[in-house]
Amino acid sequence: MIKSPALFKSTEITTMYQSLLAPINSFLKCPTPDAWIEKATQPEQLVTLLIDHCNCELKAAQTAMFMVRKYAVDKESGQTLIEWAKPYEDYVYKCIRDANFPEKSIMQSSSLTVKNGFAHGQDLVDKMVRLIKEEFHHFEQVLEIMESRGIPYQNMTAGTYAKGLMKMVRTFEPAALIDKLIIGAYIEARSCERFAKLAPFLDDELNKFYVSLLRSEARHYQDYLALAEAIAGEDISERVRLIGEKEAQLIEREEADFRFHSGVPPKS
Numbered sequence: 001m002i003k004s005p006a007l008f009k010s011t012e013i014t015t016m017y018q019s020l021l022a023p024i025n026s027f028l029k030c031p032t033p034d035a036w037i038e039k040a041t042q043p044e045q046l047v048t049l050l051i052d053h054c055n056c057e058l059k060a061a062q063t064a065m066f067m068v069r070k071y072a073v074d075k076e077s078g079q080t081l082i083e084w085a086k087p088y089e090d091y092v093y094k095c096i097r098d099a100n101f102p103e104k105s106i107m108q109s110s111s112l113t114v115k116n117g118f119a120h121g122q123d124l125v126d127k128m129v130r131l132i133k134e135e136f137h138h139f140e141q142v143l144e145i146m147e148s149r150g151i152p153y154q155n156m157t158a159g160t161y162a163k164g165l166m167k168m169v170r171t172f173e174p175a176a177l178i179d180k181l182i183i184g185a186y187i188e189a190r191s192c193e194r195f196a197k198l199a200p201f202l203d204d205e206l207n208k209f210y211v212s213l214l215r216s217e218a219r220h221y222q223d224y225l226a227l228a229e230a231i232a233g234e235d236i237s238e239r240v241r242l243i244g245e246k247e248a249q250l251i252e253r254e255e256a257d258f259r260f261h262s263g264v265p266p267k268s
Contacts, residue, residue, distance in 0.1 A: 028190060029245055036263070039265040046151075048156070052259045054139055055092070060131070061131070065132060072124045084132070104136065120230055145205065161261035168246050199211050
């Protein structure tokens with residue numbers, strides 16, 4: 001087992017974040033394998049790590065937007081969400097590198113109209129809009145770090161982790177939405193766990209950045225899980241267990257392509 005250096009210099013901060021990470025480590029069905037940490041901390045993997053991290057932040061925002069558009073808001077509000085995302089998607093998919101990212105202050109749940117007939121619509125909108133703003137902000141932060149290090153953004157194929165989890169989604173409602181929310185909780189929890197695992201091995205700038213992400217990622221996991229429980233209106237522990245077992249299988253399987261959420265690198 002690899003031994004990591006201290007994550008935090010202050011004992012007070014260490015205690016605070018240990019408390020934050022404890023429920024996440026309990027929620028996940030397996031820890032990130034040491035072999036992945038060893039691969040991720042190799043200097044030659046930094047470019048892949050940062051680019052894929054950047055893509056993950058965009059994907060997280062897009063996924064939250066899709067759920068809001070599909071389940072919670074009217075058509076006009078759906079278009080508003082598309083406009084929020086356009087500069088980020090133009091940057092990634094259309095290679096428009098001078099895209100002007102919008103001020104996060106315009107991204108308000110109050111500017112969206114919740115559809116009638118969905119009791120949890122406003123709660124979904126409120127939690128997801130906050131998540132969307134934070135994920136877009138994180139996307140920009142990763143880009144700034146890359147630019148400061150002379151790392152140009154480049155297209156990269158997505159990993160198979162999220163696709164593997166989405167195969168678990170049931171085909172009828174509200175079960176499909178509940179499963180998507182549970183999956184969202186696992187992705188955010190795993191991200192938080194990996195940020196904490198990686199941070200001690202990274203340089204000061206990346207260490208501080210990854211530590212700064214822990215609180216928001218932990219809250220995202222909690223928000224997703226709380227929404228799933230509220231919408232289900234019944235015990236979802238069995239569904240959480242099944243999806244968690246699938247998530248662990250994806251994390252522990254051997255996977256050749258290194259990504260932020262990839263499995264165990266093959267032995268050389």
